[in-house]
Amino acid sequence: MHQKKQSSLEGFMNRAAKLATLTGAVAMSVVSLGGISAAPALAQSSEGAARGSSAKDFFEPGAKIPDSVLKSGAKLTVKRNSSPGAATPRLAGSVTDLGESCGTDVLQKTSGAGKTTLVLTVSQEVAVQKSGKGGIDWKAVSAEVGFSVTKTYKVENQTRYEVPQGKNGTIEAYPLSHHYQVNAFGGVQVYKPVGVCFNQWTS
Known part of the structure; x- marks a missing residue:
């Protein structure tokens, strides 16, 4: 048995x-x-995980970079979509435009030893991130901001990074989003994907 x-x-x-x-x-x-590619000039390692950021996991370019993405000597490059999408939305009077913010979830990553040129190309659908309290009518919120907050939007761009001899280089890509606050619904936060934030450094 x-x-x-x-x-x-x-x-x-x-x-x-x-x-x-x-x-x-x-x-x-x-x-x-999915159309995501990371192509270093030499045979380097490349990995990525597409995830959705929560509405609290964003930071403004130029502001203090969160410890979760802060790297010594890192350079943050913000790039809007290489192919412009829809026109600027028409905002209702209850909506406050709070500018652009970078997410903290890694869309794609590549790294390699120098001397080499790392190339990271991102083309991916990313969901709108939003937050609010209670039962919220998201169709009504969409009407306020002028675009659907329940759909995904493509972010796409590319960056190159020169890695010197004797150094290891890394590039990480995060979603770049436009941040809106809808005051008519108690301050709902909406982040619409519009591009890519590239964080690159050597070690």
């Missing part, structure tokens, strides 16, 4: 391992089809 249980357990673990391998392969295919 003990041998049968052990055999059944081993069979289950083998099937789970195969399923995990298959799931990983499918996930890699989805990332590949």
